Amino acid sequence: MRAIVQRVKSASVTVDGKRISEIEAGLLIFLGIARQDTSADIDYLANKIAHLRIFEDDEGRMNRSLLEVGGEALVVSQFTLYGDCRKGRRPSFVAAARPEKAESIYEKFMETIARMGVPVKGGVFQAMMDVELINDGPVTMLLDSGKLF
Numbered sequence: 001m002r003a004i005v006q007r008v009k010s011a012s013v014t015v016d017g018k019r020i021s022e023i024e025a026g027l028l029i030f031l032g033i034a035r036q037d038t039s040a041d042i043d044y045l046a047n048k049i050a051h052l053r054i055f056e057d058d059e060g061r062m063n064r065s066l067l068e069v070g071g072e073a074l075v076v077s078q079f080t081l082y083g084d085c086r087k088g089r090r091p092s093f094v095a096a097a098r099p100e101k102a103e104s105i106y107e108k109f110m111e112t113i114a115r116m117g118v119p120v121k122g123g124v125f126q127a128m129m130d131v132e133l134i135n136d137g138p139v140t141m142l143l144d145s146g147k148l149f
Contacts, residue, residue: 001041001105002032002081007054007139011074013123014130021121026071028133031109032081033102034095041145042105046112049073054139062139067117075113076123076131077106099126 005027012022029049034041050067057063066073079102083091097105103125114120123129142149 001034001037001045001145003045003143004030005049005141005143007136009134009136011133013076015124015127020124021074023072023074023121027066027073029073029075030078031075031106032078033097033105034082035097037097037105042109042112044145045143046109048143050113050116050118072119073113074121075110077125
């Protein structure tokens with residue numbers, strides 16, 4: 001499982017011209033799900049993101065987590081995080097989970113991070129979405145449950 005985590009002042013998702021989700025200060029999480037992902041990947045990444053110290057403390061140092069600042073999370077499924085562009089010019093998505101499996105894991109990820117105390121909103125699985133954000137910093141982190149980076 002992979003995530004691009006962006007610290008935001010606000011973020012929203014629009015589908016077919018209708019805003020369906022929005023958050024104030026917190027994290028925008030683009031979530032990619034691999035074929036082999038399990039509940040262990042969900043638990044690892046949800047815990048890592050909820051406790052990741054990327055918010056500023058009173059001294060301006062990145063020393064506080066999403067839980068500590070009371071921020072929200074907007075989770076957007078993005079299979080393209082498993083796009084392999086090493087060969088040729090067209091990405092291969094064979095490492096990405098099939099939609100049936102990916103949707104279940106996406107939902108479980110949101111449930112897991114919500115159980116930790118993070119207010120969570122989501123996008124629409126498999127929809128074409130317009131995602132707007134005001135990046136805070138900017139602060140952007142790449143995470144992988146296989147600890148590849």
